[in-house]
Amino acid sequence: MAGSAEYTGVDFYDVDGLLSEEERAVRDTVRSWVDEQLMPVIGECYIEGRFPRQLIPGMAELGLFGANLPEEYGCAGLNNVAYGLIMQELERGDSGIRSFASVQGALVMYPIFTFGSDEQKKHWLPRLAAGTDIGCFGLTEPDFGSNPGGMITTARETADGWLLNGVKMWITNGSQATVAIIWAKTGDINDVNSIRGFIVPASTPGYTGKDQKGKLSLRASDTSEIHLQDVHLPKNAILPKSGGIKSPLMCLTQARYGIAWGAVGAAMACYDEARRYAISRIMFGKPIGQTQIQQQRLADMLTEVTKAQLLVLQLGRLKDQGKATPARVSLAKRNNVSAACDIAREARRLLGANGILVEYHSMRHLANLESVYTYEGTHDMHSLILGQEITGLGAF
Amino acid sequence: MANVLAVLEVRNAVLRKGAAELLAAARRIADASGGTVDALICSVGPVSGSDGLGAAGADRVLTAQHAVFANYCPDGMAATVATLTNAYRAVVVAATATGKDLAPRIAARIGAPCAMDVTVVDSRGESIRVVRPVYAGKALQTVDLAGTAVVAVRPGAYAAVPAGKAGTPAVVTVPAFTKRLDVTGIRTSDKAALDVAEARVVISGGRGLGDPKHFALLEELAAAFGGEAAVGASRAVVDAGWAEHGAQVGQTGKTVSPELYIAVGISGAIQHLAGMRTAKVIVAINRDKDAPIFKIADYGIVGDLFEVVPALTAAVRVAKAH
Amino acid sequence: MKIAVCLRRVPDTTAKIVIAGSGTVIDETGVKFVPNPYDEYAIEAALSLKEKAGGGETVVVALGGDAVQETMRTALAMGIDRGVHLHGTPSPDGLENARVLAEHLRGAGYDVMLFGKFAVDDCGQQTGAMVAELLELPCATAVTKLDIAAGRATVEREVEGGIEQAACALPAVFTCDKGLNNPRLPSLKGIMAAKKKPLEVTPVAPGAGSVTVAALALPPERAAGRIVGEGAAAVPALMQLLTTEAKVI
Incomplete structure (x- = not known):
């Protein structure tokens, strides 16, 4: 049965070795939460077109909302890599759940934290962190x-x-x-x-x-x-410190940063599913993973997952140093979401007819990633942002 | 000369099953060096089922009687055994819930090493050599225990062997001891009269059942075996609340070695396989012909369990009626 | 109430076991280590007992090398107050390890000492009961229910075909089985707080003991089985095989 084997992540380049103990612990706790709470219900929610609202208190209790904001507002005070890992693990489950957390943290809590008055921060941030306000x-x-x-x-x-x-x-x-x-x-x-x-x-x-x-x-x-x-x-x-289009764009940069990480999670899920399927599915008397065409698929997928992992990790380190410029974030969002779309599609195809079932995850990810490709700056808009960064010439 | 003491288990003045098998294991250690095997029964009074212990391999049958043994009394039993151990190279118990509770207490009292869940015992010079599953059956560890050793032998590891020993009765005295833990009784669970760890036949269900109510199909199949079968479950369904955790077979559940293991709607996650791979015969029923369970099953049926299981139940009933 | 939880670091249950060149231990390359799953029930029990009592202290105690500290921090992240790392190499003889633990626990004023039912690596299933014997304290193993009131504990534990009920006075030792509770996940705040919690390191040297590991091997592969057939139509053939070939019916 799909999903019965436990997910253990994808780490071909020992990226784990580049993470601190706390970062790994954050990743593990969110991964466990996704396994225990989200995976059993996500297929049903997806079919029914329903957000799993019952999970909000648990997400808040773990501290998933605005986790990179300071502890004085009831947040976890994580660095940006740990924050990114949360997004990665949530999107391993489903892009919709990651979107929920992205919005709550990067698009609601972040602007209040950045542009809000002390009074606004004290009133709203703890409530949003606790999930009592959405x-x-x-x-x-x-x-x-x-x-x-x-x-x-x-x-x-x-x-x-x-x-x-x-x-x-x-x-x-x-x-x-x-x-x-x-x-x-x-x-x-x-x-x-x-x-x-x-x-x-x-x-x-x-x-x-x-x-x-x-x-x-x-x-x-x-x-x-x-x-x-x-x-x-x-x-x-009014958010007193907000001013001009730059303010919402700053929020979008925060969200895009999380999306770049989230896409890695979806890609890891699809690659992992495809790999397991390739070695267990027997056709013509041998595992389909023993055919050159599927091996090439898997090799391409793993390569792109690994590149995407290294990209966001360095972006996260840069962000912690205050060097994650909007253009750098654009590059990661653009590359990783696009790669994730490709990986999800190839995984779906490798799974054959089974790949269209909700019991497997790749097609759900694939359908989700088409939105992720489009929102928070479409792929094409990020091309233009990078184009402007490269040439100094705006082409919008 | 390796003399062995086999501590037997009694519940409600009845000897628990597995005593003859434990004596067979004990003889294996003792016979290598011309040693003797004594069986020890701790009870309030006479114990039914204890007549055949000589035939099963006990040179002597020691009885320690005390009112406190109305229920399991680990403190009293450990204290009693500790007074005897000078005479023995090994103390063996069955690796049941009770045996596993008792063995380390004895070991700590007499300062001896303890080996749990042993599947092979041998005498090896001055040591006892045992083999035991570790990493929940994913590996086997061979261990040498020097001096006196306490060994808990996994039920099913040894078959009873007729030995024709005397089974001479002898009385031992229960020493003064402090009763630290007060066992007040056993609440028999209405459902599982037989535990998966001690059943000859285990029928386990997994996610493929689709709904907890479909465990009834497995109960019926178990009933067809006439009281020698128990119903088990995979971790996935136990975690989902479909079955009690006591029924879970696998790495964080029970490790079982029945003669027949029937896996129904279980895909065969590595943790599950670890818990049942030592079954003598494994049958798998699953609709997915690529399920890993078929890789270790002796016999597989690919198909809808809702058709296959009732058909099997009917066939077992017929076979048992003959 | 002062509660100790004795913790072991073990390979993740999903890990594939590979035997190292020595032939007596596993190859740890690429193996992820986690808190022993049964110890997580002990941690949860400690936390909920303290919460229920409305106060007290919870301490995680672990014997092992440097790496065990990461595992201990998982317990701290879940909410345990502080750690005691008994720094040394565990003996293959469980009694020696129990002696080291008992030495530390003795006289430290613990009301409740909790262990997992067993560690999923060596499956020794003995440390808790041995520690209790060495400390001459009451012990109930593999408990699935643990209630504490007025200095007394009542417990339930699974035995074949039933639930055994028992009671004892505190201080006491309990080993925890699945079913006792649902361990919480460490929260993100808990993870951040864990590194600031006190973790005291004490060097220890467990004795060699009386146990020698002679070999560690993978179990023999089961011979490849066969698909008897498809659907209910295959049942007669299966019955034939079970009665005549396998002789189990």
Whole structure:
């Protein structure tokens, strides 16, 4: 049966030897949690198009939300490599679960931590770390995906606060969030420098989130539309240190960093499944792994997994030194997600007809990774970011 | 000369099964050097099932009687054995739940080494040589024990051998001892009258059963064997709460060596194989013909367990009726 | 309540066993080591006993070389308060190791001393009971239920065909079986806190004892079996084989 053999990771280049004891311990604890809590339910959730909400308290108890933020806010205070390993292990289970944690940590807790007032930080971060509040990040709009600076959501200053109007789309956790970070223009509609972040409790009148239906990817994750119709907010709802399009882009860099790691996890899962299958599946009287075509598949997969692992590890070390520039993060997101897509597809094919069943994992990963390829800066946008970095010439 | 003391197990004034097998193991050590084998029974009064111990290999049958032996009393038994051990090269017990509890207590009291779950015993010069599974059966360790040794012999490792010894009765005195642990009784579990570790036939179920209620199919097959079969389970289904942990076969469960092991809907994870690979005959029933279990099964049936198991149950009933 | 947990470092249960060149030990190359699974029940029992008592101290005690400290930190990450590393090479004779542990535990004021039922490497299944004997303390092995109230423990343990019930006074030694509890995972905060918890190192030298490992070998491969057939139609053929060839029915 698929998945009955215990997952032990993929480590061809002794990357473990480059990790500290704490980093390995973090990785192991999340891996065990995924094995024990997520793997038994993920197939069913995926088929039913349901986020496994019951797992949130356990995730919070382990400290998975905003784990690289300081302990004074109820977070674990991990370095960025350990944080990346969490994302890797969660996405080994499912991209949707990793997305949930990415949004909560990198797109909700991080902006509050970075742009928020002391009061906002003290109020919101411990609650988000504990999972008693669930956050979402409202940047993308129906007509402004890759170009968020074009957004038309507005925040008008009133006598006693702010009035928000607009529509946000493709919002992970949008319908189950209790609080949203909404980005809106406070000035002229063409002024990207007037973009500011707002903390919007989902209970605020005029705020509605509804699930987007018909997804064939990230089915175990909530993706939503958020409507903001005359949403009144108090003055202190604004993130005081946010300013301009740069602020949400900083958040995206955090999230993309986690995605680069997460993709490695999905790729490891698919490679591992393919390898096990190749040596146990008998066809023409011998394991299919004893054929040149499958060996080449596996050799390619392992090579790409190993490269991706080394890439994110060095990126993590750079991030801990404050040297993970947006372009460096783009390179890792672009490479690793693309590689993971290829690995998932090849694994799916190696698995033959069995590969289309939910009992195996590669096709679920493959379908998920198509979203991951597209969100947080599409693959092509990262090509342009790198192109600009290389040439100094913008081609957007 | 290697004299051996075999400490037998009694529950509710009845000798537990496995005594003759344990005596056979004891004789193996003793006979190599012309030694004798004594059996020890700790009980309140007479014990049924103890008549044939001479025939099974006991030169003498020692009885230690004390009111405290109404229940298992490890402190009293260890203290009693400790007064006797000067005369013996080895103390053997069956590696049952009770035997495994008792053996290290005796060993610590008399300052002797203890070997658990032994599958082969031999006398080797001044040492006792034993073979025992380690890494839950993934490897076999051969160990030499110098001086007096305490050895727990795995049930099923030795078959009873008629030895025609005298079985001369003798009485030993229970010394003064402190009863530190008070065993108050045994609650018989309504379901498993027979434990997987001591059953002649074990029928184990895995995820392939699909639902905990389908264990009933295995219960029926076990019942067809007429009280000599127990139902076991893989770790996956025990962890999922489908079966009690006492039924788990494998590395973090029980290691079993039945004569017949029937694996139903079990793929054969390495930890599971470690727990049952020493079964005499292994039968696997699985719908996936590539399942690893078929690699170590003597006989396999590829197919839907919901068809195969009832058919097998009916066939066993017929065979048993003859 | 002061509680000790004695911990062993063992190869992961999924590890493939390869015999080293010496022929008496395993080749540890590439083998991942973990806390002994049964010891995790002991750790969980210690933590929940302390939580229930509303106070006290939990201490993890481990005998072994440098590498055992990483395993001990897993226990600290799960919530154990501090560690005592008895630094030395364990003896193949379990009694010698029990003597070293007993020496440390003696007079240290522990109310409860917990062990795993056995370590999944050497499967010795003796240390806990031996330590209890050496300390002249009550001991219940392989417990699946452990309740402590008013200085007394009541336990249950599985025996063939039933559940044995027993009771004893504290201090006492217990070895823990699967079923006792569900061990928690170390939380990320716990992992970060673990490296700041005290871990005292005491050199020890277990005696050679009376046990010599003569050989370690892989079990003989089972002869390749055969597929009797498909579906219920294969049952008569299987029955024939079981009755006449294998003679087990």
